[in-house]
Each structure stands twice: as C-alpha cells, then as structure tokens.
Amino acid sequence: MLPSTWKGVWDAGYNKVLYPYANNDLTARTHDGYLKAAREALRKSNGGKEVAVDGIKGLSSLLQIFNYPTQIIYDFMHLVCLGHIPSLINRWCTRIDKNTILKIDNKLQQLRIPHNMKVVFLESIKMAWQWKAKNSRLFVLHVGLLHAPQTKEEILLAERLLDFYCRTASNVHNSSIEIFSLHAHLHLAYQVRQHGGLAHMSAFAFQSAIRYIKKKARGCIRLASQIAYWVDMRRVTQSNKFSLPKECLMNVSRNKTDLKKYIVTIKLIHNRLFCP
Structure with missing residues (x-):
C-alpha cells in the first residue's frame, strides 16, 4: 500500500x-x-x-495494531538490493560495450573482502538479476567510497539526491523505469527519520537467523505453532545463573530467629530458580 x-x-x-x-x-x-x-x-x-x-x-x-502508513516500513533488502538495483544494472549493461563489462567483472572478482562478509561475485554483472541480496548490498554500499550519513543535514542531502534521481530517471532511461520500486525511494528519508537507519530495519538480520528458526519446525504443517512450542520449551528448561547468598550455609537451630532467616533464604532461592 x-x-x-x-x-x-x-x-x-x-x-x-x-x-x-x-x-x-x-x-x-x-x-x-x-x-x-x-x-x-x-x-x-x-x-x-x-x-x-x-x-x-x-x-x-x-x-x-499498526499506525498506517508511518509504522509500515520499506525493507531495504527487497526494495533496493533485490528490486531496483538489479533492474538498474541491467539497464546500464545495455549502454556499455562488452570490454567495459569484462573490466567491471574482473574488478569485482579481484575485490579483497573481509572473510566474515563471505561475498563472492560468481556471476557477471550482466546477470545481476541472479545476484543474491548480499552481492547487491556490497555493490551499492562498499564498492567505492563508504559513508554512513548521521546528521539531519546529510539525510536531507540524501533525500534531495533521491528526489533528483527519481525525477530524472525517465530522462536517462525511459518511462518504463518509473515503477513502484523507484517511487518508493522517495519515502526512504522520511522512514530513516522516523525509525532509524535502513540497515537496522531490513530483512538481512532475519535471513541470517532463519536457519536457527527452521530447526524448530519439521514438515510443512503448523510451522508457527511448532516454532512457538519449542521456543517456549527452551525458555522453561533453560536454567538461569544465580549465586547463593551466604546465609544459606548457616547451621539452623531451633532458635526462632534462625528459623525465620532459613525460611526467608529458602523463599529467595525458590524465587530465583522458578520465578525468573
């Protein structure tokens, strides 16, 4: 919507x-x-x-539950990395010769990337529509100068640049580029002001954690119920770390004062064990 x-x-x-x-x-x-x-x-x-x-x-x-449209956000991964960028790269490739494409492919393959990013450009830039989201993200954010806007002025500048891009895109290409995925870019700056950086609200985090969630489900029936059940079971059986107070090591006599201290200590231990 x-x-x-x-x-x-x-x-x-x-x-x-x-x-x-x-x-x-x-x-x-x-x-x-x-x-x-x-x-x-x-x-x-x-x-x-x-x-x-x-x-x-x-x-x-x-x-x-939600306040529309301010609480309905655009996902940077699907909107930009899997949506607009591959489409835009395909348009670029129709305007450059084979030698230029080959040079770009060689430069992408020669990139020295930190091992924890695990991104390899196996396909040519002509096959950008087959890239995974992490390839597009790397191409957009890290291949070239890297800068993360932090001030209101920088976000305003980005908003103006996006507005200029959306306004002139049809002049550079043709009107077929003016689909929803292009229009949605006009709302990204407002979304950042409302909810924070795009990196903090994209589906990348979910995609990284999905393999752990999938382990909690079997087959294809009632997946949500299975996941919820095993999450509850883990919370119930997972023990919390706690330290015993020194008073629990005292010798208990028939003295009423000592018995009261003993009862209080037992209640304290019970609450820490069973009432997290």
Whole structure:
C-alpha cells in the first residue's frame, strides 16, 4: 500500500503500472484515510466479490495494531538490493560495450573482502538479476567510497539526491523505469527519520537467523505453532545463573530467629530458580 495518494497508471506498451514523477501530488496518506477506505471497500463488497478502494479491500486486524502508513516500513533488502538495483544494472549493461563489462567483472572478482562478509561475485554483472541480496548490498554500499550519513543535514542531502534521481530517471532511461520500486525511494528519508537507519530495519538480520528458526519446525504443517512450542520449551528448561547468598550455609537451630532467616533464604532461592 502506498504511503501517499499518488496513483499508478497502467501502461499497455510496457505492460506494467507506472508512477510518473510528474503526477506526484505530494499528499501523504493518513491512518484515518486507510480506515475510511477499508470501510468503504467493505460496504461496496456487501458480502460479494471484494472491491478495492484506493488499493484497500477491507478492514484488517493489523489496522488495530499498526499506525498506517508511518509504522509500515520499506525493507531495504527487497526494495533496493533485490528490486531496483538489479533492474538498474541491467539497464546500464545495455549502454556499455562488452570490454567495459569484462573490466567491471574482473574488478569485482579481484575485490579483497573481509572473510566474515563471505561475498563472492560468481556471476557477471550482466546477470545481476541472479545476484543474491548480499552481492547487491556490497555493490551499492562498499564498492567505492563508504559513508554512513548521521546528521539531519546529510539525510536531507540524501533525500534531495533521491528526489533528483527519481525525477530524472525517465530522462536517462525511459518511462518504463518509473515503477513502484523507484517511487518508493522517495519515502526512504522520511522512514530513516522516523525509525532509524535502513540497515537496522531490513530483512538481512532475519535471513541470517532463519536457519536457527527452521530447526524448530519439521514438515510443512503448523510451522508457527511448532516454532512457538519449542521456543517456549527452551525458555522453561533453560536454567538461569544465580549465586547463593551466604546465609544459606548457616547451621539452623531451633532458635526462632534462625528459623525465620532459613525460611526467608529458602523463599529467595525458590524465587530465583522458578520465578525468573
């Protein structure tokens, strides 16, 4: 769902929906607007075929959890690394000769990369659409000057550069580049201001941890329930480290004061063991 009221236009020539920059009215959508469109779609459907209003087909329980669109973020991995960059590189390759492509391939293969990154460019740049996300990320962020914007002024500069890029992309290539994945770049700077750096909210972290999650499920039935069950089991059986207070080593006599101290100590140990 778009975070703005900008509507796409079907282009029969390219057989895709385009979002021409010239049509952008810069009007942001609101949570109330989403709810209104969802209720209108529900009313028009009237129990029959689903009808979409402004791209929304009806009410969702997620509308009660998230604030649309400010809390619905774009994933840097899929939007940029797996979406726009391979498409853009393919366009570049149609404009350069074979010798230039060969030089680029050789430079990529000769890169000396830290061992913990584990990124190897096996395919030619002409096959960028077959690259994994980590290859595209390395190509975008690390092949060349590396700089991480931190100040508001730098984020504003990046926003202006992205705006210029989206505004002029169709002049460099053609209007077929103005698809949703290009338009979405206009919202990245606002997203960084709201939620922090793109690296902290991308799917890369999940992709790295998914192999551990997959070990908790077998087959293809009720995967979420299986994962939740084994996570609960681990939390129940995992022991917490604790240190015994010195008082637990004392000799207990029939003295009432000593018995009270003993009872308090036993309760303390019980709480640390079974009530984390």
